[in-house]
Amino acid sequence: MKFLFLGMTIFFSITSLFSETLNEKKVAIMYSDQFLLHNTGKNHPERAERLSIVVNNLKNNNLLSPYLIWPTVREASKQEIKLVHTQDYIDLVEKEVNLLQKNSISYLSTGDTVISKKSNKVARTAVGAGLSGADAIMKGEVSSAFVLSRPPGHHASASKGMGFCIYNNIAIVARYLQKKYDIKRILIVDFDVHHGNGTQDIFYNDDSIFYFDIHQHPFYPQSGRPNETGSGKGKGFTLNIDLPRGAGDIELINAFTNKLKPAMDKFQPEFILVSAGFDSHQGDLLGQLNFTDVGYENVAIILNNIAKKYASDRELYILEGGYVAENISKSTEKIIGVLTKNMGD
Ligand SMILES: [Zn+2]
Secondary structure, eight states: OOHHHHHHHHHHHHHHHHHHHHHHHHHEEEEOGGGGGGGOOTTTTSSSSHHHHHHHHHHTOOTTGGGGGGOOOOOHHHHHHHSSSOOHHHHHHHHHHHHTTOOOOEEOOSSSSEEETTTTHHHHHHHHHHHHHHHHHTTTSSSEEEESSSOOTOBBBBBBTTOOOOOOOHHHHHHHHHHHHHHOEEEEEEOOOSOOHHHHHHHHTOEEOOOOOOEEEOTTTOOOOOTTOGGGGGTTTTEEEEEEETOHHHHHHHIIIIIIIIHHHHHHHHOEEEEGGGGBBTSSSOOOOOOOOHHHHHHHHHHHHHHHHSTOOOEEEEEOOSSEEEEEEEEHHHHHHHHHHHOOO
């Protein structure tokens, strides 16, 4: 009898441990075929194929697939986009896109962002994908999500689209988390090869969002020098690391270990958002840094540890740049692997 009782106890604890572990391992992939409809023309590096290859590889990855869920993605409302962007800019995007003929493409008048007939709807869905991912995390369905969307967002400021970006996806998700879920402190990490000038600008005076950006310098858009640290009450809440052309995993991991980690022990974020740009990967078409899959994997482990310590495991990655699809694919899978295994100390 005693043995039976003991046996049952062990059985129950193993079962509950198992189901708990399974829950923790699920990652939401936020993707919609809509994202393929933002047409940037024949020779543009930011094109639909970069996403379709990544999604196909992920769906065929037998090791990861059991741990992935693919929630439905919704379109963001105008009110939600207004959490970050001005009414004038939202009207301008709508007007300029509406003026286009069916198959023609043009540039946004505010900067170097190609637009086509479906671009506004697609951009609003890209924002919505981030918001749906945030909802899935806050409702406890998953602890982390990876948004595979386009167009990217981190160069867009409140009133200006540029650098292939229309709406600043990650900034809108941050404001949405604060407004809807009363999240007090959010870390935004950006490891795209380009400085996320739009995101920095939006939160420059804000002490509730800590912005950490590691990027190549000198390089487009030229901002993001280490002396740009925020202003007013946001002073000290922006941390820029610029790296010379050719820098690689050692510099990347050093910056996360020696600069970001101690800053987060002070800031103690309740949610981590990541602008994941893989144009900082070795061999990219535009970037000239040499990060590898192993470097991104290490970054994901460091962020996972910070998330476990302060943010109840809540992490949401959003794709930014990256112009060699295979590089995005391999690196994304490494990061998702870390999130599914909940790796870290
Ligand atoms: Zn970039």
